[in-house]
Amino acid sequence: MTALQTLARAMIAISLLLAGSISTAADIPDATVLDPNYREQTFGDYTVHFSTFNSAFVPPGVAEIYGITRARNQILVNISLTKTEGGETSLGLPAKVTGTARNLLQQQRVLEFAEINEGNATYYLAALKHTNEEVYNFTISVAPDDAEQTEAQPMTVKFSRKLYLGETE
Template sequence: MTHSNNLNTTLLLLLLLLITGLSVNALADNRPYREYGDLKIFFSAFNSSFIQPDVASSYNITRGKDKGLVNIAVVKNDRAGGVPALVKGRVSNIFGQQQVLEFAEIREGEVVYYLAPFRFDREDWMTFNIDVRPDPDKPTHSLTFQRKFYVDE
């Protein structure tokens, strides 16, 4: 093997290690938010049965054993309460069946966040693709995350 081939092999191995390391880090990122400059976009998704019936009723949320909610909040400069944003998204199951997420803005005093309902079947991995645009004059921020859901018996 020539010196050139050894160098190419070494560079290829380093590149593969770098890519593998980045993939592992991306998968290991379990933070409940993503950072984009001075913005943090917080996200969660959960079974709608976790919400108490009186709270669900006051926000017109339909609870159900096969219904979930995704929650998005945008915080700027770590300021409590959040900021308004345009939030759009889709959720899909492992079979690629998609649902458009219809986000409703919720305001409680200074707090602003966005909720969208979705359905799931039995034991289901759901993949969320969310676009958030806090400022109409700036680019949209996209985030993707997965959660596993179980029908609440």
């Protein structure tokens, strides 16, 4: 094999690698997907609200009551479901919440949501450990508890967040 043939094969190999990189880059969320102001999605009368925050921000007394581990490398994914009828919006409703978080290396973690019931409002929290400036793509499915009676379909929201290490006291 001549040097020219070797060079040509190397260039083809590099081109194929770059083409693979370009298609992978499409999986990286753009700035609008990472928009921290994107916090809710409406499905007819229902709205799914979602947010993430560092577990170190939870006051120690509150963390103890709800069994939350405070750590600078752990966030809480917060999900709630509301319904608007006749111009009135409910507080968080009971629901079945499931979800996954996938980082840019495509490592997926199943989120385990705990129900938090505060009288008239119900919401769901799941813990997720992360490294600094790690991007996660979340897929969350929410079905109202009365879905069988109302024939409501599960609602799926997808969002991405860049996560940062929090400060501890």
